Structure formats: C-alpha cells, structure tokens
Amino acid sequence: MYLSSLAELALGSRLKSLSDQFYAAADEVYRQCGAGIESRWFPVLRYLREHRAATVSEVAAAIEQTHSAVSQLADKLVRAGMLRRQGDPADGRRSLLVLTDKARRALSALGPVWCSIRRGVGVSLGADATRLLEAVEACERALRERPIVPAILDEHAALARAELEIVPFEPALRGEFLRLNAQWLERHFRLEEIDRAVLGNPEKYVLEPGGAIFFARLGREVVGTCALLCESPGVYELSKMSVDESFRGLGAGRRLLEAAIAEFRRRGGTELFLESNSALKPALQLYEQLGFVMQPGVRAGSHYQRADVYMVYRPDAAPGRRGKGPRKPR
Amino acid sequence: MYLSSLAELALGSRLKSLSDQFYAAADEVYRQCGAGIESRWFPVLRYLREHRAATVSEVAAAIEQTHSAVSQLADKLVRAGMLRRQGDPADGRRSLLVLTDKARRALSALGPVWCSIRRGVGVSLGADATRLLEAVEACERALRERPIVPAILDEHAALARAELEIVPFEPALRGEFLRLNAQWLERHFRLEEIDRAVLGNPEKYVLEPGGAIFFARLGREVVGTCALLCESPGVYELSKMSVDESFRGLGAGRRLLEAAIAEFRRRGGTELFLESNSALKPALQLYEQLGFVMQPGVRAGSHYQRADVYMVYRPDAAPGRRGKGPRKPR
DNA sequence: CCAAATTACGTAAGCACTAACGTAATTCCC
DNA sequence: GGGAATTACGTTAGTGCTTACGTAATTTGG
Numbered sequence: 001m002y003l004s005s006l007a008e009l010a011l012g013s014r015l016k017s018l019s020d021q022f023y024a025a026a027d028e029v030y031r032q033c034g035a036g037i038e039s040r041w042f043p044v045l046r047y048l049r050e051h052r053a054a055t056v057s058e059v060a061a062a063i064e065q066t067h068s069a070v071s072q073l074a075d076k077l078v079r080a081g082m083l084r085r086q087g088d089p090a091d092g093r094r095s096l097l098v099l100t101d102k103a104r105r106a107l108s109a110l111g112p113v114w115c116s117i118r119r120g121v122g123v124s125l126g127a128d129a130t131r132l133l134e135a136v137e138a139c140e141r142a143l144r145e146r147p148i149v150p151a152i153l154d155e156h157a158a159l160a161r162a163e164l165e166i167v168p169f170e171p172a173l174r175g176e177f178l179r180l181n182a183q184w185l186e187r188h189f190r191l192e193e194i195d196r197a198v199l200g201n202p203e204k205y206v207l208e209p210g211g212a213i214f215f216a217r218l219g220r221e222v223v224g225t226c227a228l229l230c231e232s233p234g235v236y237e238l239s240k241m242s243v244d245e246s247f248r249g250l251g252a253g254r255r256l257l258e259a260a261i262a263e264f265r266r267r268g269g270t271e272l273f274l275e276s277n278s279a280l281k282p283a284l285q286l287y288e289q290l291g292f293v294m295q296p297g298v299r300a301g302s303h304y305q306r307a308d309v310y311m312v313y314r315p316d317a318a319p320g321r322r323g324k325g326p327r328k329p330r
Numbered sequence: 331m332y333l334s335s336l337a338e339l340a341l342g343s344r345l346k347s348l349s350d351q352f353y354a355a356a357d358e359v360y361r362q363c364g365a366g367i368e369s370r371w372f373p374v375l376r377y378l379r380e381h382r383a384a385t386v387s388e389v390a391a392a393i394e395q396t397h398s399a400v401s402q403l404a405d406k407l408v409r410a411g412m413l414r415r416q417g418d419p420a421d422g423r424r425s426l427l428v429l430t431d432k433a434r435r436a437l438s439a440l441g442p443v444w445c446s447i448r449r450g451v452g453v454s455l456g457a458d459a460t461r462l463l464e465a466v467e468a469c470e471r472a473l474r475e476r477p478i479v480p481a482i483l484d485e486h487a488a489l490a491r492a493e494l495e496i497v498p499f500e501p502a503l504r505g506e507f508l509r510l511n512a513q514w515l516e517r518h519f520r521l522e523e524i525d526r527a528v529l530g531n532p533e534k535y536v537l538e539p540g541g542a543i544f545f546a547r548l549g550r551e552v553v554g555t556c557a558l559l560c561e562s563p564g565v566y567e568l569s570k571m572s573v574d575e576s577f578r579g580l581g582a583g584r585r586l587l588e589a590a591i592a593e594f595r596r597r598g599g600t601e602l603f604l605e606s607n608s609a610l611k612p613a614l615q616l617y618e619q620l621g622f623v624m625q626p627g628v629r630a631g632s633h634y635q636r637a638d639v640y641m642v643y644r645p646d647a648a649p650g651r652r653g654k655g656p657r658k659p660r
Numbered sequence: 661c662c663a664a665a666t667t668a669c670g671t672a673a674g675c676a677c678t679a680a681c682g683t684a685a686t687t688c689c690c
Numbered sequence: 691g692g693g694a695a696t697t698a699c700g701t702t703a704g705t706g707c708t709t710a711c712g713t714a715a716t717t718t719g720g
Contacts, residue, residue, distance in 0.1 A: 346707090350708090386698075386699060386700090387698060387699080397698075397699065397700090398700075398701085401699065401700060401701090402700090405700095421697095421698085422698095423697065423699065424698060425698085425700090
C-alpha cells in the first residue's frame with residue numbers, strides 16, 4: 001500500500017489511523033457489553049478511580065492532555081452523571097473532580113471488560129501488540145531526550161552544505177556497491193543469482209568486460225550508485241541503479257543516470273537499454289525524462305526474473321520534456 | 331508515567347499523542363524551511379505528484395482516508411493554489427485533481443527537506459523508528475486479518491463462562507508460582523536473592539516452615555497466586571501476591587487475600603503482616619479494604635530491599651469499609 | 661504588605677476528521 | 691432499453707482536540 005512506501009514521512013498519518021481503529025474498537029466493545037462509557041473517557045475515569053479526587057490539571061498531566069481537553073471532557077462526564085465538580089476549599093482556583101457513585105459502580109462492573117480487551121488485543125495482535133507498545137514507549141522517550149525538529153534541521157543544514165558529486169569506481173568503494181543494491185533489492189524482491197555475482201565482484205563482471213560504475217557521494221557519505229554494463233561491443237545495459245532510501249529526493253539518481261549516459265556517448269556506444277520493474281514508478285519516470293523509451297514486452301534473453309519493463313535510450317524521441325502527458329508510443 | 335501503566339488499554343490515546351507530535355514536528359520543519367506546505371497535505375500532494383491526475387476516491391483509497399476528507403482537503407489546496415479540480419470528461423461524476431505548476435515547483439524544491447526528515451527521524455529515534463514502523467505495519471496487517479472486536483468479545487464471553495476458584499498448592503502448580511511472581515517483579519523491580527530462593531522451591535521455603543500457598547484459577551488457566559509464610563509460631567507474613575497482568579480486574583486478588591486471611595484465622599495465628607512498595611497503589615488499596623493497617627516506617631529486619639511499606643492485619647480497626655476516606659493512622 | 665508574576669481554570673474559535681445525507685452520473689441486468 | 695442498484699462526490703453537522711484568551715485566586719519578591 002501507498003502509505004507504507006512513504007515510511008517515516010507518513011508516520012503521523014498511520015499512527016492516527018491506528019489510534020482511531022483502537023478507539024473505535026473500544027467503543028464498539030463498550031457498546032456491546034453495555035458498559036455505558038466511551039473510550040475517550042477511560043483515562044480520566046480510571047485515573048479518578050485510583051485517586052478519589054483530583055484537580056483538572058493534575059488529571060491533565062497524568063493522562064498527557066491539555067487542561068482544556070480535560071475540562072471539556074469533565075463537562076461531558078458531568079452531563080453523563082459520572083462526575084461531580086466541586087471547588088477546592090484550600091485553593092479557590094482549583095476545581096476538584098470526583099466520581100459519582102454511579103460511575104464507581106459502572107467502573108467496578110467493567111473489570112472483566114478491560115480484562116477481555118487486554119486479552120483480546122493479545123489474541124488478535126499477538127506479539128505485535130507488545131512490540132508496538134515497546135516501540136511507542138521507546139519513541140516517546142527518544143522524542144523527549146532528543147527533540148526531533150532540531151535533529152531534522154541539522155540534517156537539512158548539513159545537506160545544504162554538502163556537495164553532491166559523481167565519482168567513478170575505485171576499489172575502496174566496492175563494499176558500497178553491494179550495500180546500496182542489496183538494500184532495496186532485498187526489500188522489494190530477492191537477490192537473484194546474477195545479482196549476487198555482479199554485486200560481489202564488480203571488477204570482474206562490470207569493469208573487465210568494458211563497463212563502468214559510478215557513485216554519488218555527498219560529503220563523506222556514498223549515497224547512490226549505478227553501473228553501465230557492456231553486453232557486446234557497442235551495446236550497453238544500464239543497471240544496478242540504486243540510491244540510499246534516506247537520501248532520495250536530492251537528485252542523485254538523475255545525476256548518476258546522466259553520468260552513465262555521458263559515458264555511453266563518450267565511448268560511442270550504439271545501443272543503450274535497461275530492464276526494470278513496473279512497480280518502480282519514480283525510477284521509470286526518471287528514465288523517461290532522460291530519454292529512455294518503453295518497449296513492448298521484455299527483452300529477449302533477459303537475465304532477470306523481476307524484469308517486466310524494457311526500455312531503450314532514444315535521446316531524439318522525446319527531447320528533454322518535463323512530462324507533458326503520459327508517454328505516447330509513437 | 332500513568333498512561334504506560336495502562337498498557338493496551340490506553341493504546342489509542344498514546345498513538346494519537348505520538349501522531350500529533352510527528353505532525354507538529356513536520357509542520358515546524360516545513361515552516362522553518364519555508365516549504366509552504368502543511369504536514370496534512372503531504373500524502374495527497376505526494377500521491378498526485380506521482381500520478382499526474384487522480385479522482386477524489388482514488389486518492390482517498392491510496393492515503394487511507396474517507397473521500398470527504400480528501401474532498402475537503404482538496405478545497406483547501408485549491409484555495410492555496412496548489413491544486414486544480416477538473417471534471418473528468420469520461421465520467422461526469424468524477425472530479426480529477428491535478429497539481430498546479432506552483433505545486434510542482436514547490437514539491438521538487440522539497441526533496442532535500444523530505445530527505446532531512448527521514449534522516450533526522452533516524453538520528454533522533456535511532457532503531458526505534460524502524461521498530462515503530464515495523465510494529466505499526468504488523469498491527470495494521472493483524473487488524474485486517476484478525477478483527478479485534480470479535481476477539482475481545484470472545485474473550486469476554488469466555489470470562490463470563492469460567493468460574494474463578496481458589497485452590498491450595500499442589501506440586502503440578504509449582505511452575506506457576508514462579509511464573510506469576512517473576513512476571514511483575516521483573517517489570518517493576520529486580521528479582522532479589524530471597525525471591526529466587528522462595529519462588530524456586532516453595533515447598534521448602536513456604537510449606538515446610540508451616541506456611542500455605544493459594545492459586546486462583548479460571549477455567550484451565552492459573553491467573554494468580556499468594557503465599558502465607560510462617561515466620562515464627564503464630565506470626566505470619568502475607569507475601570508473593572501476584573495476579574497475571576492480563577487478568578487484573580476480575581477480583582482474583584481479593585479472593586486470594588481472603589483465602590489467605592481465612593487460613594491465618596483457621597490456624598489461630600496471632601499476627602499477620604505484609605511488606606510492600608508504595609508504588610503499588612491498587613494493591614495497597616486492596617490490603618486496606620480487607621483490614622490491613624499501614625504502619626510507620628518499615629518492619630525491623632525486613633528481607634526486601636524494595637519494601638517501603640509495612641502493614642499489619644487489624645480486622646477490628648476499620649471493619650469492612652469500602653473506603654470512606656484515606657487511611658487514618660489511629 | 662502590596663504590586664507583579666504565576667497558576668488554575670473555563671470559554672471561544674478553529675482544525676481535521678467522520679458519519680450521514682443528498683444528488684447527479686453510471687452500470688447492471690432482466 | 692429502461693428501472694434499480696451502484697458509484698462518486700459534495701455538503702452539513704458534529705466530535706475531539708488545540709490554541710488563544712480572559713479571569714479569578716494564589717504566590718512571589720522587594
């Protein structure tokens with residue numbers, strides 16, 4: 001699904017959706033058990049049950065809401081007959097919240113329901129429930145200790161300072177070639193035999209037959225790579241294009257592709273093609289923008305099982321357009 | 331903090347709070363980077379950037395929102411000049427959403443910002459970010475495959491059928507004694523030497539010196555335990571009270587305590603005390619309700635490091651009250 | 661001891677979303 | 691081929707929360 005492909009960028013949205021599902025489930029259960037309470041009331045009621053009487057801000061601090069939220073919720077609970085507000089004789093500003101007897105009775109009857117919820121969550125989510133709880137807990141802590149906004153702004157400043165440059169292969173970067181490609185290959189597909197061979201020994205399988213490898217580096221970090229394989233004299237395959245997931249959007253892919261194409265021209269190649277997968281939308285868009293044209297079917301004698309897209313470089317077919325409509329097979 | 335003590339019961343609330351934090355962080359970053367977009371717009375804009383033109387419900391399905399939410403958001407985006415709505419000539423019911431050039435320009439400029447967000451999240455949350463993402467993903471899947479409401483209702487029905495009964499020690503239950511106690515001891519404190527000894531060999535350390543052990547069982551499951559240790563002739567210690575976390579709220583603790591007190595009286599004991607920790611609020615409340623009275627300080631010669639509460643059984647002091655106010659030290 | 665600062669709280673307005681409804685346009689199907 | 695069902699969408703009202711503000715009551719500090 002789409003949201004999960006956005007990873008960290010859509011975390012807020014997905015957490016909200018999960019949260020709503022849990023609230024809705026709880027409400028449904030309460031309704032069916034005739035509990036007479038709503039899921040949103042739970043933290044307040046539960047806290048007050050353990051604390052007899054508490055001020056608005058005390059409750060707010062405990063359940064991590066604003067005082068207004070608690071105040072408004074309290075109004076609602078008073079209307080529902082679950083709560084009394086009474087002034088604090090010791091401090092006239094405060095208003096003490098106290099459960100009514102009706103509420104106490106309702107809450108004691110709720111023991112088995114809460115118990116079933118905990119057990120039901122366990123049954124339905126299994127160990128994932130614990131994992132989720134632990135992850136949430138850990139993130140809450142981390143956010144408190146290392147605020148996230150400055151961390152992001154630091155990264156942003158660092159990115160702005162660093163220059164993106166494309167460099168050719170050198171032995172010290174051999175490991176990066178494998179790392180960058182394995183990263184996404186393993187996520188989307190699985191490593192095929194041919195991948196393992198090429199990635200493990202790029203000198204032998206790429207350079208020696210007359211190909212080339214480029215890396216994109218950003219400051220000290222290597223963030224992307226791309227290979228030009230020489231299939232037969234004058235015929236080249238663009239392959240092993242890969243940009244670190246967390247460095248997407250900086251234009252590294254485009255720069256790598258441009259470098260590979262330049263190299264192809266420099267060598268006076270006659271044909272440049274690539275194979276890819278139709279699921280990799282953004283990559284395909286890039287290929288088209290830089291002059292590759294979709295071919296019908298797959299390439300005869302393709303090495304890859306995952307390849308269902310075959311494109312050939314035709315720089316004259318659609319010169320440098322930024323996308324005036326979907327590709328027209330002319 | 332309070333919410334985490336509620337575990338599964340407050341999941342919705344905590345996820346919402348986390349979600350809000352991420353949204354707020356994203357908005358702050360966009361603002362400071364002068365991005366000109368809001369966090370809530372992101373999924374729609376990003377989807378449209380990859381898909382040129384899409385109908386309201388297509389977008390809604392992709393970003394997992396209702397069509398109204400998307401429709402309203404689209405209005406807002408149109409007002410902000412990021413979006414055009416245009417009728418679909420092929421189907422008059424549909425309205426196609428298309429990014430304006432302004433939006434496309436804004437989005438391409440945003441690449442480095444998104445990149446920094448992903449990296450900043452990594453820096454701030456570390457591996458917890460991945461864990462959270464994976465847990466969310468897993469829970470989304472689990473909720474789809476095994477709906478949670480029926481699971482909870484099943485548990486509820488099962489609980490209603492099963493009878494809670496208190497049974498004395500038998501060798502087959504030795505393992506349960508350790509399991510139930512280790513569960514919460516390890517969470518809140520750490521296992522002390524004396525715990526390990528007593529829990530590992532209850533016959534030797536509890537029964538042989540003249541004590542007793544009770545178990546609460548619910549159907550096939552053993553959900554709680556509690557021990558009566560004989561310290562010296564006529565002097566008993568209530569100890570090792572423990573109820574499985576996911577079975578709290580069924581009254582097992584009360585029933586176990588009553589059984590232990592009954593046994594103490596049956597044997598004609600002269601003194602019954604217990605040691606506990608002030609953090610265990612609900613347990614202390616229960617002890618008071620059943621006749622234990624808080625003593626100042628700790629008991630002389632206490633075995634436990636974690637004990638900071640010392641209570642003695644005085645059934646006549648406050649007979650059977652359901653809590654008319656906080657304990658009055660008489 | 662009294663003005664200034666702080667606090668505790670309620671209220672109003674706004675935001676993001678939902679549920680429910682109404683209405684065209686399209687598809688289904690006998 | 692024409693009525694019934696479905697769909698796509700916009701609108702409205704409502705919910706749960708937030709921010710912002712106003713106002714007492716209390717605490718602080720010279």
